[in-house]
Amino acid sequence: MFGCLVAGRLVQAAPQQVAEDKFVFDLPDYENINHVVVFMLGTIPFPEGMGGSVYFCYPDQSGMAVWQLLGFVTNEKPSAIFKISGLKSGKGSQHPFGAMNLPQTPTVAQIGISVELLDNLAQQTPVASAAVSSVDSFTEFTQKMLDNFYNFASSFAVTQAQMTPNPSEAFIPANVVLKW
C-alpha cells in the first residue's frame, strides 16, 4: 500500500505492518538522511473518509523512541516529501504508536504511517520544519531575514552628532545596509 524513499537511496515498498492500521519503514543511518518521500503505491486506496498520518521516529540519547508528526498522505494527495534533517532538536509529539515498543537501534530511525479518520488528521499539526513546501518560499524567507536584519541594525544607528568620541570604533553608513 505504501512506499518510502530516502533521497539518494533505493526505494522501499514493503513496510513492516505492526498493527492492522499501522505501517513502519526502517531508516538505517538516519543521521545522513535529509529528505524522505512517503507515497501510496496506487494499488490500494485508503477506505473512504480515511488517510494516513506520517511520523518520524528516532532514538533519543537514552535510546527512547521520540515521535514527530511529519504530515499526511491521503487519496487526494497520495505522496509527500519531508525534510527530516534538523528534526532531532525538536520535541516529540503525541502519536498512536505508543504501545508498540519498536526496537531502537542508535543509528536506525523509522517512518510510521497510521491509518486514521480524516477528521482526526485534520486536528493534528505536523512539525513545521518538515514541510518541504517551505523550500519554495526560499527567496521570500531570505528577503524577510534581510528585512529583519535591517530593522535590527537600524535600531543601533546613530548620527555623528550622537556619537560618543571613540576614533577607533568602525561604523557602517546605514544606507549601505539598506542598499544591500
Next chain:
Amino acid sequence: MFGCLVAGRLVQAAPQQVAEDKFVFDLPDYENINHVVVFMLGTIPFPEGMGGSVYFCYPDQSGMAVWQLLGFVTNEKPSAIFKISGLKSGKGSQHPFGAMNLPQTPTVAQIGISVELLDNLAQQTPVASAAVSSVDSFTEFTQKMLDNFYNFASSFAVTQAQMTPNPSEAFIPANVVLKW
C-alpha cells in the same frame, strides 16, 4: 527500471521507452509542480559503468521543447529529488533527445532519462536551481550570505576620524553587524 513521483501525486512506474536507452515520463499540469522524485525501481541496475542523466523538458511559448539537465541517477545513488518550479526562465541545455520530437502539449512537460556512460555524465553540469541538496546546506548558505554581507558592509566602514561632517547621516556600529 525507473519510477517518477511528483510530490503530492501518485507515483508513475511505467515510463515510455522512446529509444533503447531513453525513457520519458509525462508530467501533466506541470506548472503546478514543485518537486519531482526520480528513482530506480531496484529491479534492474544500470550496466556496469553506466548511469542515467535526468532531463526536464517543457514547451516554450512557441511550443518548442526546451530541455534542461536536472541531474543523475546511478547504481550508487539510485534516487534524487529535483525542484522544477522556477526552471522555466532558464535556457535549454544540450541534450540527447534531439531527434525524438516528443509531442508538445502546452500544459504537459516531461522527465527524460538517458542511459549513458558514467564518464559522459561526469562532464555534464545540471542546472543549479534544480538541486534539492542545496536545501540541505540552507544554514550553510545563509551563513555564507551573511559573511558576504559583513565583508561587503565592512568595506564601507569608517571611523569617526575619517567621517566627513554630515550630522544627519545615520551610521551603524560595525560590531552590531558582526554580532548579528
